[in-house]
Amino acid sequence: MCADYARDKKTTKKAVAGRSGRCVCYIIEKGVMVLRRDAIYVVYGEDPQAMVFFALRKLHLAIDPSWRVGIKPNLVVAKPATSGATTSPGLVAGLVQYLQEQGVRDITIMESSGLGQDTKKAFRVSGIEEVARKYRLRLVDLKGTPAQKMNGPHYHGQVFQEALSIDYLINLPVVKAHCQTNITCALKNLKGLIPDSEKRRFHSQGLHRPIAGLNTVLKSDLVIADGIMGDLTFEEGGTPVRMDRILLAQDPVLLDAYVAELLGYQTEEIPYIRLAEELGVGSTQGDVLELNRDLGVAKEFQRDRKVARLTEKVEAHAACSVCYGALVHALERLRASGVKISAPIHIGQEFQGQTGAGIGIGRCADGFSRHVGGCPPSARAIVEFLQR
Numbered sequence: 001m002c003a004d005y006a007r008d009k010k011t012t013k014k015a016v017a018g019r020s021g022r023c024v025c026y027i028i029e030k031g032v033m034v035l036r037r038d039a040i041y042v043v044y045g046e047d048p049q050a051m052v053f054f055a056l057r058k059l060h061l062a063i064d065p066s067w068r069v070g071i072k073p074n075l076v077v078a079k080p081a082t083s084g085a086t087t088s089p090g091l092v093a094g095l096v097q098y099l100q101e102q103g104v105r106d107i108t109i110m111e112s113s114g115l116g117q118d119t120k121k122a123f124r125v126s127g128i129e130e131v132a133r134k135y136r137l138r139l140v141d142l143k144g145t146p147a148q149k150m151n152g153p154h155y156h157g158q159v160f161q162e163a164l165s166i167d168y169l170i171n172l173p174v175v176k177a178h179c180q181t182n183i184t185c186a187l188k189n190l191k192g193l194i195p196d197s198e199k200r201r202f203h204s205q206g207l208h209r210p211i212a213g214l215n216t217v218l219k220s221d222l223v224i225a226d227g228i229m230g231d232l233t234f235e236e237g238g239t240p241v242r243m244d245r246i247l248l249a250q251d252p253v254l255l256d257a258y259v260a261e262l263l264g265y266q267t268e269e270i271p272y273i274r275l276a277e278e279l280g281v282g283s284t285q286g287d288v289l290e291l292n293r294d295l296g297v298a299k300e301f302q303r304d305r306k307v308a309r310l311t312e313k314v315e316a317h318a319a320c321s322v323c324y325g326a327l328v329h330a331l332e333r334l335r336a337s338g339v340k341i342s343a344p345i346h347i348g349q350e351f352q353g354q355t356g357a358g359i360g361i362g363r364c365a366d367g368f369s370r371h372v373g374g375c376p377p378s379a380r381a382i383v384e385f386l387q388r
């Protein structure tokens, strides 16, 4: 049980021990919330602008109005957020709305897209240029701007001066899988704050150690991860999967460890998470707190060929997108490790109260002879269950 639950008698919560040992607290009534370093806050929904504004108000995020605030989205390529690759412009808009309401005036959106990619085009195509214009923000393409050599005990390399000059860094990664590192989220997103020559060096060194080291010289003060639409396998998008949630945390290590679980991995399968923990960037241990329960039934699912093949055996009836998205990620992780599922898989609210033979996913389908609970379950929980 989390300490917050025991301490704060004014806030009524139901605490449930998650499969990972993390305490998942369902916020049932209004209460005074304080942003804790050892917690991840989850908001479900489809409108990132409203979701982030709601969360920041609920958590009373306090920012000194005199600070220079830097916002680092993930614009690895020039694609819209619906591709599964980039940060939703709505997430940036909701964040800026809140900051400006707090009186913060000096806000810069900064990015250097992936190797060989055009950042200005990515600003335009993603819709973030439009947000910057609307809210009168500085929009900086870091490519070609001055960089500074850092000589920390765990990082020797260049970092853009612009990123070093701000007082408060808000990291807005996307919750998605990655073809080399399995996942990419908060820790890896800071790679957009170093020049292309450094990015090449990172790749030549296998990514994990330099990513962990970079996070010792550049600190994410707040992470707001875009889990509305992330990619199934590739950081440049193309196979988007709806997950319909955003995650807020101060600790990028904690957040990435949780994202690994959401996408069907164990923390150990993403070595840079443990490395960053060992270097003192953060901790993999903490609580997950849900700020709402807007688990909308998915209006439609992405039906590209890959997802259609993965879900051939799935019978979905009024399934929430958060649940279905977790199942799709789990099925991909199992396919990649050579596990074949032959029994029909049931998922969705219309299975509530039904019993029968077969596999049930989530609390709604717990009447089936073999089932995994959770509402929503994580992809990791589904992977472990289906492997058994």
Ligand code: SF4
Pocket (backbone or CB within 6 Å): 295, 318, 319, 320, 322, 323, 347, 348, 349, 361, 362, 363, 364, 365, 374, 375, 376, 377
């Ligand atoms: S268990 Fe049921 S209500 Fe919960 S997320 Fe899954 S489909 Fe939705």
